[in-house]
Amino acid sequence: MMNYSTGQAEYKNWCVAEERFDSQFLGKAEAIFSLGNGYMGARSTTEERYVGEVRNTFVAGTFNRFAENEVTELPNVADVIAMEFFFNGTRFDLTLGKIHHYKRQLDLKRAELVREVDWEAPTGERYVLEFRRFVSLADRHLVGQRITITPLQETTLRVISGINGQVTNSGVQHFIEGEKRLYEEVYLQQVQKTTESKIDFVLNTTHRFMKQDTPVQVKGLIQMDRRKIVYDFKQIALQANEPFVIEKLSTIHTSRDNDQRQADYTLESLREESLTELKEAAAAGYEAKFHQHSAEWDQRIWSALDIEIEGDDGFDQLAIRFAQYHMTVMTPAHDHRMNIGAKGLSGEGYKGHTFWDTEIFLLPYFIYTQPKVAKSLLEYRYQTLPGAHRKALENGYEGAMFPWESAWLEDGEVTPVYGAADIVTGTATKIWSGFIEQHITSDVAFATWQYYQITGDETFMEESGYELILDTAKFWSSRLEWNDAAKQYHINQVIGPDEYKEHVNNNAFTNYTAHWNIQKAMEYKTVLEQTKPALYERLDEKMNLAKAFAKWEECLPLLYLPAIREDGVLPQDDTYLSKEIIDLTKYKQQTHVGSLFEDYNLEQVNEIQVSKQADVMILFYLLEDLFDQKTKQANWSYYEPKTLHDSSLSLSTHCVLASDMGETDLAYDLFSRAARIDLGPNMKTSDHGIHAASLGGIWQSVVNGFGGVRMLNGQLRINPRLPKAWDRLAFPIHWQGERLECTVTRDTLDIKQVTGGQPVSFTHDGNLYTIEREIQLTLQPQVSETR
Known part of the structure; x- marks a missing residue:
C-alpha cells in the first residue's frame, strides 16, 4: 500500500x-x-x-x-x-x-x-x-x-x-x-x-x-x-x-x-x-x-x-529526509513560549504535551543544525520554572521539579492520572509517570549543558542556563533520602526511562544523572562566584546559593551510585536483577508493540526482567565517559535481550551504542527498524500521530552513530563508522558558532569549515586535530561483527 x-x-x-x-x-x-x-x-x-x-x-x-x-x-x-x-x-x-x-x-x-x-x-x-x-x-x-x-x-x-x-x-x-x-x-x-x-x-x-x-x-x-x-x-x-x-x-x-x-x-x-x-x-x-x-x-x-547518503538502498536517504521534514513541520521555532509535542502536530496522541523527548532525542538535532531553534526550546523550559517550583513545593521539595508532561508555561504537571485498561482487574491503569518519573529534571539540566558546550552561547547561560542547572540541583539535593543503615543518600520510589519498572529504588539512570546535575551545579556556582559576581548575586538572591552549596557538598559524596558487578553488569535498580526471568522470544518477535500486555498486566510486568526501552544503555550514551567499553559491552549483552523496544525512543539509542562498539551490521539493522516505525509496512503504528522523538533518534543514528559526532566535556569528537550498505555520508554540523560540512567515505573523513571564523579543534581516534578551512583524514579499515 x-x-x-x-x-x-x-x-x-x-x-x-x-x-x-x-x-x-x-x-x-x-x-x-x-x-x-x-x-x-x-x-x-x-x-x-x-x-x-x-x-x-x-x-x-x-x-x-x-x-x-x-x-x-x-x-x-x-x-x-x-x-x-x-x-x-x-x-x-x-x-x-x-x-x-x-x-x-x-x-x-x-x-x-x-x-x-x-x-x-x-x-x-x-x-x-x-x-x-x-x-x-x-x-x-x-x-x-x-x-x-x-x-x-x-x-x-x-x-x-x-x-x-x-x-x-x-x-x-x-x-x-x-x-x-x-x-x-x-x-x-x-x-x-x-x-x-x-x-x-x-x-x-x-x-x-x-x-x-x-x-x-x-x-x-x-x-x-x-x-x-x-x-x-x-x-x-x-x-x-x-x-x-x-x-x-x-x-x-x-x-x-x-x-x-x-x-x-x-x-x-x-x-x-x-x-x-x-x-x-x-x-x-x-x-x-x-x-x-x-x-x-x-x-x-x-x-x-540536507544530509546525503549514498548506498545500496535509497530508503535510507528518504528516511533521514522524512525525519528532517517532520522535525521542521512540528517545531514552533517562531515562539519560545512553546515546545514540541510527543506526536508533533500530527495527531491527538499525548495531547500535544512536551516530554523528555525534546531534551534527549530532538534537541541534539537543533543544537547541531539550528542553534537558534534549540535555544528557543530551552527558553521554554526556563519560562516553565514557576510550574516546576510549584510541583516541587506540592511534593515537599525545593528547587525546580520539572513536570513529566508539560503544556502551558504556568501549568506544572499535566500528565493524565489514568490510562489504558488493566487486563486483569478490568480497571483503568494508573499513570505513575507524572508522580514519580523524575529524571526529566536532570534531563533538562543535561540538555542545557549540552547546548552550552556545543554552541558556547554565554548569553543564554547568563539569562537562563545557569539558573536551570542550579535550580534543578536544588531539587535533587532536597529529593535525596538518607538511608541510615547504609549511611548513604538514596533516591527511592521512582520510574526510570524503563517504564515497565515502577516504584523502584535507586534507578541507575536517575541516580547517576542526579549526581551529575549536582556536581555540575557546584562547578558553576564556584565559577560564577569568582568570575561573574553580579550574576552570582542575582542568582544567590533567588536561590540562596551558599546554603544550597553547603547541602550539595554534604550530600554528593554520599549519594549512592549503583556499582558495577563482577560480571560487568550495572544494576538498573535495586531489584531488577533479582526479578523473574522468562522466555521473551514471543515478544521480541512481535509484529506490534505492547503485545506483552495481552498476557500480563503492568503489576506483573513489574516483577519480570523485561524492559520497555533503553535505561542503563541510555545512561552509557549520555554520560559515556564514566564507563569503559568492556562495561558497555557486558551491559548490552545482559539488557538488550530483555528489552522489547516497545518505546519508539529505544531503537535509535541502541543503534548509536552498537555503532560505538564497532558493530555496524547490528547498528544498521537497528537504524532500519527505527526508520520503519512510521515509514514501515505496519499500517497502524502512526494512527495517533508520528513518533517525534524517534525522528530525532533517526538523525542521531546517522550523525552521532554512523557519523561518529559526539561532544565529550566540551570537546568535539568525530569517529565515523559507515555501515556496509553506505558508500558515502555527508552532513553539516554547527560547532561553537562555526559551520562544518563533514563527508565520510569508506577511506576518508573530510571536514570543511565554511564559515571562515575561528579554527575548530576535534579528536579522531584519540588524536587531536585542528581544522583551518579543510582537513582530510584517512580512516582505518572497519571490522564489523554480526551478532
Whole structure:
C-alpha cells in the first residue's frame, strides 16, 4: 500500500506515497503525510469524509482544558480542509464505484501533498481528479488547496466547502462558538474561543474557480449551521475532458500569536488583519503562494541542512529526509513560549504535551543544525520554572521539579492520572509517570549543558542556563533520602526511562544523572562566584546559593551510585536483577508493540526482567565517559535481550551504542527498524500521530552513530563508522558558532569549515586535530561483527 520509491530524477528519494486507498487504514497516511510549519499542523485527511478518519488541525501552544477532571490538551481547530463533491448528484466517495488509478504522495522537497484519482462512479461515469495541498512555511497562517477535476463526460458539479467547527478532540469540544460572516460574497470567516484558556481563533477561507487558466464566476449559496459556515456551489456545468480548477486558500490566526500580544489587542482587529491577509493571498493565487513556500523550504532547510547518503538502498536517504521534514513541520521555532509535542502536530496522541523527548532525542538535532531553534526550546523550559517550583513545593521539595508532561508555561504537571485498561482487574491503569518519573529534571539540566558546550552561547547561560542547572540541583539535593543503615543518600520510589519498572529504588539512570546535575551545579556556582559576581548575586538572591552549596557538598559524596558487578553488569535498580526471568522470544518477535500486555498486566510486568526501552544503555550514551567499553559491552549483552523496544525512543539509542562498539551490521539493522516505525509496512503504528522523538533518534543514528559526532566535556569528537550498505555520508554540523560540512567515505573523513571564523579543534581516534578551512583524514579499515 505504501511506496517509498516513487520519486524520479531530481525527486528521487524525496517522495512518500500511498498507492492504494483502503478506508480501514486511514490513520497511517493522515499522520505521516501531515503538513505544517511549526505554527500549525494539519493531519492529512482527504477532502471528502470517511468513517474512521481523524480530522485534526492544531495551532502550537493554544492549550485548553475542557473540565476539571480532564488535562490540558491542544484543541482541534475548525476544519478548513474538508470539501464535498457531487457529480450529476452522485457523491464523490472512493468506497463506492471503482478506482482505476490512485496515488497520494507527499513531496518532502517541496512539502506538498498531491493526490491523483481516476474514479468511476457507481453510475458508470468517470472522473480524473488531482488534489494539491500545502501549509506554508513562508506564511505561517496560510493553508492552500488546488483541486483539478476533469470529467470524461458532460457533468453537473456541486461543491460544498467552507469552515467546519463541529470537529472535536475525540468527542471533547474545546470551543465556544463565535460569529460567522461572509464578506464581499467570497470571503468566509468563523470565530472560535477556547472554553477555559479564552484564546480567540479567527479562520478565513475563500475560493477561486478556473477553466483553461481563466477565472470563472460560480454562484453559490451561503449556509450557516451550528459551528459551521459553508458555500454550496450548485449547478456548475463541466464539459467532457475540460479541466476545472478550484483553488481554496485559508488562514488561521489566534490571539495567542506572538505578534498579537500588544496591549491594544482586540478581536475585531484580529478579524480585520486576518481577512486582509487572506485577500492578499487570494490576489496572488495558489501557485504564487506555493512557490514562496517551496522556496522557503529550499532556503531554510534543504540547501542548508540536507544530509546525503549514498548506498545500496535509497530508503535510507528518504528516511533521514522524512525525519528532517517532520522535525521542521512540528517545531514552533517562531515562539519560545512553546515546545514540541510527543506526536508533533500530527495527531491527538499525548495531547500535544512536551516530554523528555525534546531534551534527549530532538534537541541534539537543533543544537547541531539550528542553534537558534534549540535555544528557543530551552527558553521554554526556563519560562516553565514557576510550574516546576510549584510541583516541587506540592511534593515537599525545593528547587525546580520539572513536570513529566508539560503544556502551558504556568501549568506544572499535566500528565493524565489514568490510562489504558488493566487486563486483569478490568480497571483503568494508573499513570505513575507524572508522580514519580523524575529524571526529566536532570534531563533538562543535561540538555542545557549540552547546548552550552556545543554552541558556547554565554548569553543564554547568563539569562537562563545557569539558573536551570542550579535550580534543578536544588531539587535533587532536597529529593535525596538518607538511608541510615547504609549511611548513604538514596533516591527511592521512582520510574526510570524503563517504564515497565515502577516504584523502584535507586534507578541507575536517575541516580547517576542526579549526581551529575549536582556536581555540575557546584562547578558553576564556584565559577560564577569568582568570575561573574553580579550574576552570582542575582542568582544567590533567588536561590540562596551558599546554603544550597553547603547541602550539595554534604550530600554528593554520599549519594549512592549503583556499582558495577563482577560480571560487568550495572544494576538498573535495586531489584531488577533479582526479578523473574522468562522466555521473551514471543515478544521480541512481535509484529506490534505492547503485545506483552495481552498476557500480563503492568503489576506483573513489574516483577519480570523485561524492559520497555533503553535505561542503563541510555545512561552509557549520555554520560559515556564514566564507563569503559568492556562495561558497555557486558551491559548490552545482559539488557538488550530483555528489552522489547516497545518505546519508539529505544531503537535509535541502541543503534548509536552498537555503532560505538564497532558493530555496524547490528547498528544498521537497528537504524532500519527505527526508520520503519512510521515509514514501515505496519499500517497502524502512526494512527495517533508520528513518533517525534524517534525522528530525532533517526538523525542521531546517522550523525552521532554512523557519523561518529559526539561532544565529550566540551570537546568535539568525530569517529565515523559507515555501515556496509553506505558508500558515502555527508552532513553539516554547527560547532561553537562555526559551520562544518563533514563527508565520510569508506577511506576518508573530510571536514570543511565554511564559515571562515575561528579554527575548530576535534579528536579522531584519540588524536587531536585542528581544522583551518579543510582537513582530510584517512580512516582505518572497519571490522564489523554480526551478532
